[in-house]
Amino acid sequence: MTDEFAVEMQDVVKRFTTPEGGILAAVNHVTMQIRDGEFFSLLGPSGCGKTTSLRMIAGFELPTEGKILIHGKDVSQIAPFQRPVNTVFQQYALFPHMTVEQNIGFGLEMKGVSKVERSARVSEALEMVRLPGMEMRKPKQLSGGQQQRIALARALVNKPEVLLLDEPLGALDLKLRKEMQLELKSLQREVGITFIYVTHDQEEALTMSDRIAVMSKGVALQVDKPEAIYERPATKFVADFIGETNFLDGVVRGQTGSTVEVDLPGTGTVYIESSRTFANGQQTTVAVRPEKMTLNREISGGNSLTGRVEEVIYIGTDTHYGVRFAGSHKARVREQNVTQGQKALASIGDEAIVSFTRTSPRLLTE
Amino acid sequence: MINWLRRNKSAQGTLLISPTLVFMIGLLIIPLILTLIISFGKRSADGNVIYSFGLHNYIRLLGVSYNCSAGQTVCYDPIYTQILWRSLTLAFNSTVVVILLAYPLAYFIARSHPSRRNTYLFLVLVPLWTNFVIRVYAWMMLLRTQGLINSALAWVADLFGRPFTPLEMLYTPGAVLIGMVYEFLPFMILPIYTSLEKIDGSLYEAAADLGANAVRTFLRVTLPLSAPGMVAGTVLVFIPVMGAFVVSDLLGGKQVILVGNLIQRQFLDARDPTFGSAASLILMALTLVVMFFYTRKFGFGEEIAIT
Numbered sequence: 001m002t003d004e005f006a007v008e009m010q011d012v013v014k015r016f017t018t019p020e021g022g023i024l025a026a027v028n029h030v031t032m033q034i035r036d037g038e039f040f041s042l043l044g045p046s047g048c049g050k051t052t053s054l055r056m057i058a059g060f061e062l063p064t065e066g067k068i069l070i071h072g073k074d075v076s077q078i079a080p081f082q083r084p085v086n087t088v089f090q091q092y093a094l095f096p097h098m099t100v101e102q103n104i105g106f107g108l109e110m111k112g113v114s115k116v117e118r119s120a121r122v123s124e125a126l127e128m129v130r131l132p133g134m135e136m137r138k139p140k141q142l143s144g145g146q147q148q149r150i151a152l153a154r155a156l157v158n159k160p161e162v163l164l165l166d167e168p169l170g171a172l173d174l175k176l177r178k179e180m181q182l183e184l185k186s187l188q189r190e191v192g193i194t195f196i197y198v199t200h201d202q203e204e205a206l207t208m209s210d211r212i213a214v215m216s217k218g219v220a221l222q223v224d225k226p227e228a229i230y231e232r233p234a235t236k237f238v239a240d241f242i243g244e245t246n247f248l249d250g251v252v253r254g255q256t257g258s259t260v261e262v263d264l265p266g267t268g269t270v271y272i273e274s275s276r277t278f279a280n281g282q283q284t285t286v287a288v289r290p291e292k293m294t295l296n297r298e299i300s301g302g303n304s305l306t307g308r309v310e311e312v313i314y315i316g317t318d319t320h321y322g323v324r325f326a327g328s329h330k331a332r333v334r335e336q337n338v339t340q341g342q343k344a345l346a347s348i349g350d351e352a353i354v355s356f357t358r359t360s361p362r363l364l365t366e
Numbered sequence: 367m368i369n370w371l372r373r374n375k376s377a378q379g380t381l382l383i384s385p386t387l388v389f390m391i392g393l394l395i396i397p398l399i400l401t402l403i404i405s406f407g408k409r410s411a412d413g414n415v416i417y418s419f420g421l422h423n424y425i426r427l428l429g430v431s432y433n434c435s436a437g438q439t440v441c442y443d444p445i446y447t448q449i450l451w452r453s454l455t456l457a458f459n460s461t462v463v464v465i466l467l468a469y470p471l472a473y474f475i476a477r478s479h480p481s482r483r484n485t486y487l488f489l490v491l492v493p494l495w496t497n498f499v500i501r502v503y504a505w506m507m508l509l510r511t512q513g514l515i516n517s518a519l520a521w522v523a524d525l526f527g528r529p530f531t532p533l534e535m536l537y538t539p540g541a542v543l544i545g546m547v548y549e550f551l552p553f554m555i556l557p558i559y560t561s562l563e564k565i566d567g568s569l570y571e572a573a574a575d576l577g578a579n580a581v582r583t584f585l586r587v588t589l590p591l592s593a594p595g596m597v598a599g600t601v602l603v604f605i606p607v608m609g610a611f612v613v614s615d616l617l618g619g620k621q622v623i624l625v626g627n628l629i630q631r632q633f634l635d636a637r638d639p640t641f642g643s644a645a646s647l648i649l650m651a652l653t654l655v656v657m658f659f660y661t662r663k664f665g666f667g668e669e670i671a672i673t
Contacts, residue, residue: 060571080574087575093568097590106586110577158576 005069006162006194007034007057012066014052026052028218029066034162034196034211036071039188041197041205044215045241050198053215054164057196059083071161081110086155087164091171092147094139100126100150101135107158125153128187145176152187162194169204181207202242206230214238235366239287246293246331247364248286252278260363262286266327270303273359285364290334292360295321295345296352304355307331309346319344323354405643413637423644446628446645450652453625456539457607460546464603465596467547468554472595473588475555476562487559490552498549502616505545509535509617537619545613550606554599561595562588597664601657608653625649 014027027049034040042050055061056068059080068076075083086107094103104125105118113121119135126132129149139147148168155163165184169177185208188195199205205212206226213223214237222234233239236247250264260272262284272286298304307329311322314337321333331354335345346352371377405423408416427450431443475486493501508514516532523530535541565588573583611626618624625645632642 058571058575060574079579080571081577081579085575087572089568089572091566091568093566093572095569095572095587106573106578107576110582154576 004036005033006036006038006071007196008032008067008069008072009053009057010067010069012053012056012063012068014049014056014061015064025218027056027063030215030218030220031066032213032220032223034194037192037194038210039185039195039197039208041199041209041212042215043199043202043205043212043241045200047217048215049218050200050215051166054087054166054196054198057162058085058087058164084161085164086158086160087166088148088151088155088168090166090168092139092151092168094147094150094154096139098138099135100131100137100139100142103139103150104154104157106154111158121157122153125157128156128191129153144171145180148172148180152184156187156191156193160193162196165195165197167198167200169199177204184208206242214241216241233287233362233364236285236287236364239362239364244290244332246288246290248288248329248331250284250286252280252282252284254280259358260284262363264305264325264327264329267307267325267329268305270305270361271358272303272361272363274363276363278363283365286361287364288331288356288361290320290332291318291336293331293333293354293356295323295333295335295354297345297355298353299355299357302355302357304353305329305331306351306353309348309350309352312344312346312348314344321346321352323352325354401643401646404640405647407640409638409640413639415639423641424648426641427644427648449623449625449628450648452622453608453649454652454656456542456546456624457604459543460550460607461600461604463543463547464550464554465558465599468551468558468599469592469596472555472558472562472592475559476565483563487556490555494552499612499616501548502545502613505541505548505617506536509541509544511536536617537621539618539622541617542614542622542624545617546607546610549610549613550603553602554596557598557602558592558595561592561598565591593664597661600660604660605653605657609649 009030009032012027012030013025016024016026018024026047030049030053042053044050052061056063057070059075059078059082063076066076067074070084095106098106101119101122104122108118108121122135123132126134129152131146131149131153134142134146134150139150142150148171151168169180169184172180181204184195197205197208206229209226211223211225212229213220214229215221216237222229222238224232229238229242233242233245239245239247248264248267248270250262250270252260253263253269254261255278258273258275260274260278261269262272263269264286270286278284305325307323307325309321310324310330311320313320313322316337318334318336321335323331323333325331333354371381403417404415406419406421408418408420408422410416427446429442429444429447431441432439433443434441471490475483475490478486506513510516511532511534513536515535520530520532569587569591570583573587578586609626611624611630614622614624614627615630625648629642629645629649632638632645636642
């Protein structure tokens with residue numbers, strides 16, 4: 001239990017009683033360490049346990065089992081108002097009867113900070129979120145984006161050890177969202193506070209995070225850097241949830257050193273580099289990103305499979321080709337449209353060769 | 367006709383309000399003007415109205431008397447100002463007690479499981495199904511000297527071998543207060559419940575997150591956001607208590623005479639509609655003045671919290 005971790009979840013379980021009387025483990029034996037000063041995202045579809053995890057760190061829910069530590073101190077059973085964390089709520093939860101100044105100053109007031117210092121720190125916080133001079137407004141008089149910034153200022157002004165953000169950009173339109181993503185990231189770098197950010201948007205998580213925990217059904221499937229999560233997904237779920245992935249189911253036919261021979265029944269045989277050891281006859285899934293495949297351009301020392309083009313979708317920067325192979329395998333190949341007026345590499349119904357290197361796929365077993 | 371109406375917005379408006387307008391002019395505005403005219407008149411020997419113009423009824427209400435002890439022609443008779451003051455303080459006290467009782471209950475209902483809230487609200491409204499006078503009679507049964515409460519106390523005293531003198535509860539100001547509180551409690555519970563129920567639960571979490579304990583969360587978030595409900599409830603309780611006369615008649619007897627009783631007696635027993643009319647208008651003016659200052663300060667309770 002060293003102090004280098006801002007937050008530690010140790011084998012945390014949270015069970016709820018459902019309205020039907022059943023028991024649901026919203027968070028099921030989650031262990032993770034969030035480092036001091038990092039931008040950490042909890043990513044997953046709705047119902048994966050990410051919000052429940054965040055609420056347990058905030059103190060709104062108490063864990064059924066396990067411990068939560070903040071800078072080495074066990075806070076598992078401590079009330080929210082005694083924890084050194086602050087939250088930015090999904091719908092902002094600004095106090096409608098208070099002015100912006102009273103909203104932002106609320107936390108300081110509760111701590112007994114003098115009125116003079118409070119008003120100085122409130123203006124400072126407003127500067128930080130680039131809304132100076134808004135002190136006397138009521139939340140109702142602000143736009144969604146402005147309310148979002150006030151909620152951020154209200155949390156940050158208390159200089160919490162950890163800032164918790166529960167899908168704070170969810171209610172904003174796409175353009176504002178993208179702006180705020182970058183702004184949040186630079187703000188986090190500036191203040192150096194640990195951010196724990198809940199989102200279901202994988203792109204958002206990839207853009208902003210130092211590290212991401214991908215959650216599903218109450219379990220943290222993989223905790224790693226964005227590049228690692230994208231390039232080396234640990235499970236099919238992660239590979240599928242983050243970006244787009246082609247899954248080719250096959251059987252291991254042999255392994256020479258790090259090269260694994262995989263038979264894709266009916267489609268062909270591929271050779272994949274893997275650090276893991278596989279048994280002969282083991283079921284496996286070859287996971288390849290669409291942009292790591294090429295169409296009709298063979299790669300020396302790589303794998304090539306022959307199939308038929310079923311679909312050609314032009315989306316501006318890229319063209320996507322849907323290819324069906326002889327066995328029941330399918331793949332989507334993404335080719336960048338690099339040169340002006342580039343012709344499609346194949347049309348629907350054409351036979352085409354799909355190639356990829358031995359190192360780009362991942363062999364997944366779960 | 368229909369097409370003309372479809373195009374003409376202001377005709378639509380006139381048509382929509384006209385039933386109420388006819389009702390209000392016929393049954394409120396005209397009677398009020400008549401009351402005002404009558405209040406300036408004089409009572410004839412057989413109890414009819416002699417139409418004239420004089421402020422004598424108002425002067426009498428303010429305590430100027432001509433039936434004085436020997437040697438004085440004009441003196442101060444506090445009887446009517448006392449009645450007015452009693453009504454005002456009773457309305458104030460009833461409102462305060464009603465708020466103190468209604469708030470925790472409304473809070474409990476608002477915070478209970480949604481599936482149970484309707485049952486609780488239903489229970490709040492059940493007493494209103496019985497005629498009000500019958501319910502006040504029930505209070506008489508409870509409060510009188512030989513009533514349930516005294517009988518129970520006598521039985522307990524007997525158990526311990528102590529002598530017992532029955533408590534005088536009926537026909538006291540306390541009995542009237544109880545009756546008023548009992549009658550108007552639901553009218554405070556419902557608006558407070560409505561405003562509490564509208565408060566977004568995440569505001570409580572935000573307050574806790576920012577370091578406020580339960581007490582401070584209540585004082586800084588819950589209470590101000592439910593104030594509109596209390597204001598609306600106050601309007602619904604204060605005004606009717608000011609004019610009430612059944613409760614004071616049955617539970618207060620001759621001891622507790624309110625403006626309502628005064629007015630009733632002028633019209634029925636004393637057969638002086640001119641003085642009764644003046645008292646009615648004074649009551650209205652007093653209520654309006656209080657409500658004017660109250661709503662100027664707190665609004666009408668329409669600004670239910672938006673989150």
